[in-house]
Structures are given as C-alpha cells and as structure tokens.
Amino acid sequence: MAASTPLKTHWFQILLALAGEDRHGSGIMRAVLDQTGGTLKLWPVMLYNSLEQMTEAGLIQEIGGSERPTESERRRYYRLTRAGRRALADEADRMASLAKAAKAQLATRRGDA
C-alpha cells in the first residue's frame, strides 16, 4: 500500500471520527471539532461533499435503515468500510514514520551541536 501519498486532512479527521462508532453528519462535525481541539470546523457543504466523495472512493458507507441506531431520525449515518479502516491505519503509520524520521533527524542535529 502506497502509504507515501498523504490523505487529505479533512478525510483523515472524518475517518478518525468514524473509527470508534457510526455517526451522522452533525456527529462527525462535532467529533472532528473535539479531536482537533476546535481548530478544524467542517462546514456543512464541505462536510457532505467530502462524505459523498469518500463514499465514492469506498472509504465509508451510508448504513441502511435497519441498522440505524434511532429509527425516528431522518439523519443518515456513516460507517467506516474495510478500505477506510485500512486507509486510516496506513495514514497513521505514515504519520508515525514521518514523526520518527523527524525526531531522529532532530536528535542527530542536537548531537552535532
């Protein structure tokens, strides 16, 4: 898997928000806001556009009526697909290795000094 191509920040955060539980649109928005300490706010059009594109890319899926936690709500819930989970893991790995490389680089620098 080509872990070298970074995931869009929005997409990464959305995947992350869905990693623990299925959520509807507003739920995702709030989760992302929490995760990022209030720095990334997903506005509605951007959010739903991203959700559509991610669905098309096969990273998430809309879940059918029977699986919805609350039937009364007309909200649509989203769930990570297998590919989505994989993409999230890859991205996390990529970031980790990036962080590791950066730390190593910084360490040698300090050693030089």
Added chain:
Amino acid sequence: MRVYRWLLRLLPGSFRARQQAALEDAAREQLAAAGDARLSRLRVAVGLGADVVSTASSLRTQAVLSAVVQDARYAARLLRRAPGFAVVAALTLAIGIASNTTVFSLVNAFYFVPSEFPDSNRLMNVSETSPTKLCAGCGVGTSYPGYLDWRRRAQSFVSLEAYDEDAFVLSAPVTPERVSGARVTGGLFSVLGIAPVLGRDLNRNDDRPEAPPVMLLAYDLWQRLFAADREVIGRSVRVNGVPTQIVGVMPARFGFPERAHLWLPLSSAPPSTDRDDRRFGVVGRLRPGVTLDAARAEMRTIAASLAVEYPASQMEWSIDVKRLGDDRVGTEGQAFAVMLGAVALVLAVACANLAALFLARATQRSREFAVRAALGADRGRLVRQLVVETLVIGAIGGALGLMLAIQGVGLARRGIAVPEVPYYINFAIDWRVLVFCAAATIGASLLVGLLPARGATRRSLVDSLKQGSGSGRITSPNQRRLRSSLVAGELALVLMLLSGAAVMGRTFLRFAERPGGYDLDGLTLAQLPLAGSRFENRDALGAALADLTQRVEAIPGAQVALSHIEFVAGFGRQDRSIRIEGAVTPAGASPRFAFAITPGYFATQGLRVKSGRAFTAADRAGSEPVAIVSQQMADAMRPAVNPTGARIQLRPDLPGDLWRVIVGIVSNYEGDPAPGRRVNPYVYIPLAQSAGRPVDVMVRTTGDSAAAIAAIRAAVSALDPDQPLTNIRSALEEHRRGYWFVGYFAVFYLTFAVFALLLAIIGVYGVVSQTVGERTREFGIRAALGADRQRLYRLVLGRSLVLAAIGGALGLAGSAFATRLLGWLLFGANPNDPRMLGAALATLILTVLVASYLPARRAARIDPVIVLRQE
C-alpha cells in the same frame, strides 16, 4: 435560512438533490449552537456562506473540466474510428483557414504597419489642402516661405521640419547614376527620432546658404556603392556635378520620404520663394500635452491669417494635420482587403461542406444519441459532445491551416518582392495573424458544430429505434433540405469565386497581350535627367536637346525618340481647362499632360496618324507653334469646333501662353494599366518648341538593344560626360511591372477558386452518395420494375443538376454584386462579362456532374435481387 437556501442553488443540481435536507439541518444546528450573541451568529452565517461558495465553485470547475476532457477523449476515440471523416473534415477546414490566414497576413502587413519612429503617433504630417485647387482636397505640401511662416507661428509642435523629394545624379568617383533622395532641413531626422549609424546627422548649420555641401547616405546605397566601407565619412562625391562631402550613413530599413536613398541639406539648392510652389513636405512632433485636434485648430487659424496676408496665393487654401503613418495604407492594402472578402467565401464554402459532413454524421449517429438520451444524458450534454467533437476537428484543421499559411506567406513574400512595395511592408505571421487564425478556426468550428447538433439531439428515441438498423439511416426531410441548401449555397459561393477569377484572369490576359495592339517587344525605355545648372536655362536646354535629337536620330539600326511631359491645364484642377479659339471648351477636352516629342515619336511608339500630319524637323523653336491631338481629344472637341486647324492654348492661366495650331490627329494611346483607367485625351507638341527635362528616351530595335543604348550613351556623353542614362528597361518589363498587381490577384483568385471548387466536389459527392445510399431500396425496386440504367443515372444526375441550377442562379446574382466590389482592380473590364459568367457556370455544372457520377453509377448498378432479399 432563506439566504442559505438560495445560496445552495449555486451547488450542482444532483448534489443538492441528495443533500439539501441534511445541509439545511446542519446549518440550522450550527446557527442554534452559536447562541443569541449577534457577533457569533454573524460569524457562523459568514462561515456557512463562504463554505457554499467555495465548494460550489471548485465542484463546478471540476465538473466542467472533467466533462470536457471526457468529451474530448470520446471525440478523439470516435474520430480514430472514422479516420476518413476526420481527415476530410480537417483538410477542408485547413484549406479554408490557410487561405484566410495567408491573405489576412497580407492585409495585416499593409494595414498595421509598425512604425520605425519612436513615439510615432505624435509625429504629424502638416500639409496645405484646398477643396478647389490642384488635386481637390488632397495634401500637397507647402512652399518655402509658407514653411518659414508655419515654423515661426505654430506653437503646437516641438519643431517643424521640411523636405523636398528630388532625384540626384551621383558621379565621380562613382559611375554616374541617378538616385532618388530629398533635400531636408537640418532637424528632420532628430524630429523623426532616427540617428545615423555612422557619422553625424545634418543640423541647422548645414541649412545656411554658405555652408559647405554635405550629404547623408542611405544604408543600402552605402553598402552598394561603397561596400559598407566605414572610412567613407569625409569622402567627397559629385552630386549633380558639385563635389559633396559624405557626413553620415542612415540605418538600414529606413527611408524618409520612403524611397529616398540620399539626403542633402536645403542649402544645396536655393529654395524657390514662390508661394504657389508647394513642393515641401512638412513633419512635426506634437509638444507634450498638445492634442491632434488642438494642433489642427491652431494650423487652421494660421492658414486663415496667411490667406488674408497673401490672398493671391493662399486664398482657398487651408492647413491639415494628420498622423504621419496614416497614408501608409495604400491601394494595395485596400485591394488585399477586397481579397479578404473573397477568401472569406472560401472559408464559407469550407464551413458549408463541414456542416454537411457533420450533419450526415449526426444522422448516422442519431440512434446513438437517442439511446444516450434515453439513458439519461441531457440535451446540453449531447450538444456539448458534438461541439467538442467539432472543436477537436477544428484544432487539427486550424493547426494544419496555420502550417499551410506559413508556407503561403513565404510564397507571397518571395512573390511580391518588387520595387513597388515600400520597404516598411513586411509579410509575416505576427500575433494579429495568430489571433485571426484562432478566431476563424473557433468561429467556424462552433458554427459548423452547432448546426447539426440542433437537429440530431432533438429526435425521439422511438423514431430512431423504430427505423431499425437495416437501411435505417434515413434522413429526416428537414435535414435533407438543410443539407441540400448547404450544398446549393456552397455552389453559389463557388460560382461567385469562379466568375471573379474568370474576370480577373481575363483582365490579366488583356494586359499580358500586347496592350492596344502595340508591339512592345523591341521597345526599350530609359531616362535622361539632364540635372545640373547647365540645363537650367531653357534656351541652353533647347539647344542641347536639338543637338541630342540630331545625334540619336542618326543612330543606325534603331528608331530613337525623345519626349518630355508638360503638365497642362487639365492637370488635377477641375476649374481649369484649355482654351479653344472662338469656342467654349467642352468637358473632357482638356488633357492633363502634353507630351513634348521629337518627330520620330509616333513611329517609335506605334501610334498612327489618323488625319493631318506628324511633326517634322521643320517644327522648330521660332516656327509656327503646332500641336497634334489624340483621337479621344479630337472627339471631345468636335462638338465645339473642327479640331484640325483649330487654335488652342494649353495653359491659358499663364500670361503670354502660345496659341498652337492643331495640325493632326493621332490614334489613342491605350497602353497604360492605370487604376480606374479610361482613355484619356492627350496632346502632343514638338520638343523643339517646348524644351524640358527630364527627358524620356524610347528606342525601337529589331534585335538586341545594347548597341543602340551604347550609341545613345555616347551621344549623351558628347553633350556632357557627367550625365547618366538611367532607368534603362524594356517596355515589356515596364508594362508587366505596371500590372504586377493584376497578375497576383488573378493568380490568388484562381487559386482560391480552385480550392473552393475542390471543396465543392467533396461536398456534392458527399451529399449525392449519401442520398443514393438512403435510396438503395427504392432504386432496387425501380430496377426490379424495369427501370433501365440510363433512367437511374438520369434520376441521380437530375437531382444534382437541380442543385447546380439553384446554386448557379444564386451565384449569378451574388457575383453581379461581388465582382463590382473588385472595382478598379478590373481596370475597366466588364464585371458582368457574359462570356466569363458563362464559362464559370459551365465549369460549375461540369464539376457537379463529375462529383455525382460515381454515386450515380453506384445507383445504376444496384442489383434488385440483393436489395429485395434484405427485406
């Protein structure tokens, strides 16, 4: 919320349909979360708005881009599958684009001349103009005293500088040669903003009468006469016999006035103080902040006060100020503009052809479109697909066309390298030409692409599917009509081009033949400037000419005639005419020139004396003043007086002008291919009775003229060794040079007409063969019912002939109008010459028959058994 809902309409429809409710919920939620604080509500509202707009714009661009790329890919794939169609369509367009781009680049060269002068739109040409005098409204320059008055009074210009075009004879140490040049005031070149590349400029000191004689050389003259020797500065050359020092060399590709190769200060000849001698051109640079209108107004005021001060010479004269480059658009430019109209016809023919091609193709694909429409493609999408397809063809055709045009411009550049084209005209492909090419290509493609798109996407699925696949490519009557009218229109345009080409070709041939029956073959022309102070005195000049006449007439094996042109009453002025003794001069009886000739002139030229006598040696200075008039002039005089024996004054406005007796009538001279030519009245007088210079030399020999020329040179040298015999050329060459333009036009026109004809063949062939294809069944049944081959041939060809007849009729009407636009280019030829129109029509009909023959043969050979079995 209402605003938000309205903003959401910016989003693509499909996205909105799916997400509108969710979006509204989310927005409402966010607004609610913001609480009641105004500021935070506002912040959320702005955020929501920005969100919609930014995503919408990126979504839209992506959608359009990806769709266009998709369409283009699809188009490329389709075209690869139909390479014949693609090649024919692209070539058709390429021919149209190439002809138009080539001609446009010629027009461009004449109309948009880049000026070599810095800040050239502040450079002005200042001239006197009169609605009644001389050449009715054109600028004519001014006199020397007039120029001095302007320079003293005008405030609008940084400085006003004057020049006087003249020809000079260069001699020792160089071989005697006549060179055109100008006498100029010292500041001329600094006002123009052009500095010499070598040596110094002329200046005010050189204008003083006592200044030593100096001159500037043009670059080409420096290269030719002095082999670009940089040591030339300070050397002395005789100019009109006066040793003159070379002080500078001007840059390459510079001439002002445009054909000058040599510049002397005004002091080289004391300027005439006659206010009626308007020989000086004047240029000036506007002072900063002064507008053209202000300068014009000031100069008019100055003209008005000069008219009061010098009524005798300045009455009815005003001053005009024009941009210096404005008169550079010559008749050639206008002519090319007319030609641009002609090649637009070629492009129109190409477009009609393409439209017919695309239409046919769209018909073939109507099932594909119907199915796609049924599967949910909207009409806009299908139209876009068709347009993108034409644009792909257009891009290929345009690129091919541009490549051809580059070749065409190269050909034109090599072809039109004649001295008549001024140095600043440069045929090239520049950005204007490229823009033109691109615009023509895109315009043509869109036009052609949209036409079939309308019909093709409108048909219903049911209709298309119902027709099945067998012989199913049936064109709707509407489309068949459209295609037939396209072809008929195309034929009309082709006929217009053909008849134009025929008329131009006829004009060309008329000039290529011996004009008016003259034998130009053995005729050689030359000029004898007789410049220099020795010949300023009229009596001295007369004696010299008499001597020279005797010498040249004695040359064995050659007929030599000398002549000199005098401007007489009819020249340029409507209000003057010659005077006929005892009668009122009828209109049209006043010639513009008098030819002062030696007795051998008529015989050498090939004119016949129709009544009376020719001049003889007995018509000398001091004998009775005589004249001979041309047939045309005699005819014009006849209502008033019997020409032979009548007495006339040629310049009645001059005091003491001689009364001349008309002793003969000579045939009309019909040789010059002057634009807008008609037969002009001419009058001839003996050179011995009216000495003048420069002298034109005409020699008729049976074989090589070199010996005769050498003998004339010797005769001239005996008179004055410093005098050159210049501008020696054969009369045939001269004549050809005079109509080079006609020749080019005929060739251009014919080329374009042939292009159009080729396109028409393709167009007719396409339509007829498609019709035959569609009617295969019908023909099969006809054959089965006993129609013989001849009948089937007649059926197909008859239809083509109907098209040809309609196109021909339209085309005849069109060409009656279009050939008139050719105007003066026809040099008096009849634009509606029935023979030419007939020839064009015959060519057209023949072409149509040839193009229809193959499809007709196919129709005639249809085997009824095979056709009927398919049912």
